[in-house]
Amino acid sequence: QLQLQESGPGLVKPSETLSLTCTVSGGSISSSSYYWGWIRQPPGKGLEWIGSIYYSGSTYYNPSLKSRVTISVDTSKNQFSLKLSSVTAADTAVYYCARQLRPNCSGGSCYGAYFDYWGQGTLVTVSS
Amino acid sequence: QSALTQPPSVSGSPGQSVTISCTGTSSDVGSYNRVSWYQQPPGTAPKLMIYEVSNRPSGVPDRFSGSKSGNTASLTISGLQAEDEADYYCSLYTSSSTYVFGGGTKLTVL
Numbered sequence: 001q002l003q004l005q006e007s008g009p010g011l012v013k014p015s016e017t018l019s020l021t022c023t024v025s026g027g028s029i030s031s032s033s034y035y036w037g038w039i040r041q042p043p044g045k046g047l048e049w050i051g052s053i054y055y056s057g058s059t060y061y062n063p064s065l066k067s068r069v070t071i072s073v074d075t076s077k078n079q080f081s082l083k084l085s086s087v088t089a090a091d092t093a094v095y096y097c098a099r100q101l102r103p104n105c106s107g108g109s110c111y112g113a114y115f116d117y118w119g120q121g122t123l124v125t126v127s128s
Numbered sequence: 129q130s131a132l133t134q135p136p137s138v139s140g141s142p143g144q145s146v147t148i149s150c151t152g153t154s155s156d157v158g159s160y161n162r163v164s165w166y167q168q169p170p171g172t173a174p175k176l177m178i179y180e181v182s183n184r185p186s187g188v189p190d191r192f193s194g195s196k197s198g199n200t201a202s203l204t205i206s207g208l209q210a211e212d213e214a215d216y217y218c219s220l221y222t223s224s225s226t227y228v229f230g231g232g233t234k235l236t237v238l
Contacts, residue, residue, distance in 0.1 A: 039229075046230070046231050047219075048229065060225050062226060103221060109160055109161045109162070110161065113162050113180075113221030113227075114180070115166075116176050116179075116185065119173065121173050
């Protein structure tokens with residue numbers, strides 16, 4: 001059974017960089033069939049996609065966060081990571097990592113464009 | 129980025145059916161099959177319930193169904209049960225290879 005586990009500091013100071021790691025077990029992060037993504041949820045609010053990465057290092061980011069986000073992958077450790085720079089209180093959220101199938105698109109229709117496994121999430125608070 | 133509109137809340141009694149809508153535009157929801165639905169009970173991670181508008185992953189009860197009409201995708205839950213009380217989110221995979229989520233709908237089982 002595939003499992004994803006987020007880890008990292010639960011408290012980050014304003015203007016600093018938030019760093020989280022997602023460890024994948026029960027499956028290989030190097031599979032050509034999947035992308036790996038980060039999604040966040042501010043307390044009491046909805047979900048926001050941050051970005052996704054392929055095992056080769058190819059990335060896609062939310063345009064609203066792109067200037068501050070870096071997602072990387074370490075296939076030797078079966079992990080992928082998130083860095084979010086210049087954080088403010090607005091970045092306080094539960095951060096989830098998730099697996100998504102590699103989208104297969106043809107004629108506008110896409111197959112596999114969804115998140116099928118999620119980590120339990122980790123709360124990151126931005127505060128001095 | 130595309131915006132997806134969901135009602136903030138819906139409610140129903142046990143055994144009834146409820147439908148949650150997710151409205152986009154003719155350029156996204158209306159044109160393609162790229163909509164998925166997630167269930168999030170309080171304090172837990174989201175769970176995939178429907179993908180590609182109307183497909184159900186294995187293990188999801190057939191009480192959950194998805195459909196689309198025009199620019200609106202819908203999630204219908206029939207035979208409502210107390211355990212269905214949760215927040216529900218629709219998601220769209222955009223033509224820019226990004227994802228956008230709807231604002232979420234809180235389902236209350238009366």
